[in-house]
Amino acid sequence: MRVRPPAAGAASAPGVGAVAGWVDGRPIPRERLERRIAELRNGPFRATLPVPGSSEDRQLARWLTQVILTEALCEAVASDLGLDPVEAEPFEGVAAVELGSINTAAYNGNPWVRAVFEHVTAAAEAPPEWRSPASAERSPQYLIRHRLFPDHSSAHRATPDALDSLGPASLDSLPAAIADALRRHPHGTLVGPVQDTLGWHVAIATPFEERGAALRPAPRPPLPTACDTPTSAEQAIAPTQQDRSGATLLDAARRRTFARWLDDMRAKKVQLVPGLEHPGDPRQPDNHHKH
Known part of the structure; x- marks a missing residue:
């Protein structure tokens, strides 16, 4: 049975307690976020993390929340479709930039995200405009x-x-x-x-x-x-692909297809809670830039 969607601004759920967000009406425990932060704080890159309680620390929590909710979204879709987990090389470099940091982190760290990626992008094709004329200068x-x-x-x-x-x-x-x-x-x-x-x-x-x-x-x-x-x-x-092979063009097209699909699904099925908005949301208080 589908869980009743939360009221606007709700940050807790019966039987769950504090939540990091909601995916298709299902509460995602905030404990997942706290555990992920603790792993980073105790990991090899702890010296590079922002000071606890700072604006940057709150932005990190918001970023991690988007990764966790993206993982939860794909886990639910994979379950509904009966997909098997997928192992694949992580996206790095230009590929990671094309897909976006949140999407890349979810893909690299979760086999169910990779399974949904394979399913969603199976029929993707590179747009004709990405292919340069043979005479075009490199x-x-x-x-x-x-x-x-x-x-x-x-x-x-x-x-x-x-x-x-x-x-x-x-x-x-x-x-x-x-x-x-x-x-x-x-x-x-x-x-x-x-x-x-x-x-x-x-x-x-x-x-x-x-x-x-x-x-x-x-x-x-x-x-x-x-x-x-x-x-x-x-x-x-959508990159200009004068220096890319046809196979790499298709890879780029698959990443764009998946990024668009995730944007659409998050808009339809993910509800955020106060304090854990998207880090780039201009309405949240820590998204500011002073010259």
Whole structure:
């Protein structure tokens, strides 16, 4: 029997106690969130976590809540469809940026999320506009280091060593906000924090060119004076694919399909509670940026 949906603003449920949110009317115990935070606080990266009780700490809790609710949503769907758990390589680098940090964390850490990914994206196809004409000039390649942060403060403290290497890639493979910022700054400099709907981006890009099988630094091109780049989150997930094979185009299309499906399902079936809103929600008090 389906559980009665909670009243607006409800943060507890009979027999469950405090909840982190509701998925299709089913309460998700807040204990899951508290356990996940405790694991991080006792784990190898505890020194990098924000101070308990700080604004950044509350943002981390909000981010983890979205991961947990996404996992719970996919677990319910997998159960309804009779899916088997799936083991797969984690998404990293450009693929993780395309899918988004919350979706990637859920996918990498939960076999039921991966099972739903396989089911939802089985028929996905790369849009024709992603394929460049054969005569089109290849997009410039850059050695990119990038990381997405859940809040401005932690992104502001980031150093080059804290960024993840994405390897040689085109700037068009990144979300539009950080790609545009990289184009407007001298190559090799730390750029960010730059905010979009995914979070706070910090990145470095150094131009590279191929010589046979090896990569070497390319001559520095002049900085552009203007860029025509997409601004919506949906466009940011759709990369310009001049330098990608057909197989990789399909992989990118599957990630976009899954991200869209999750957005739609969360809007229909997930209800958040006060204090655990989405970290990017402009209405919650910790989502602020001071210049």
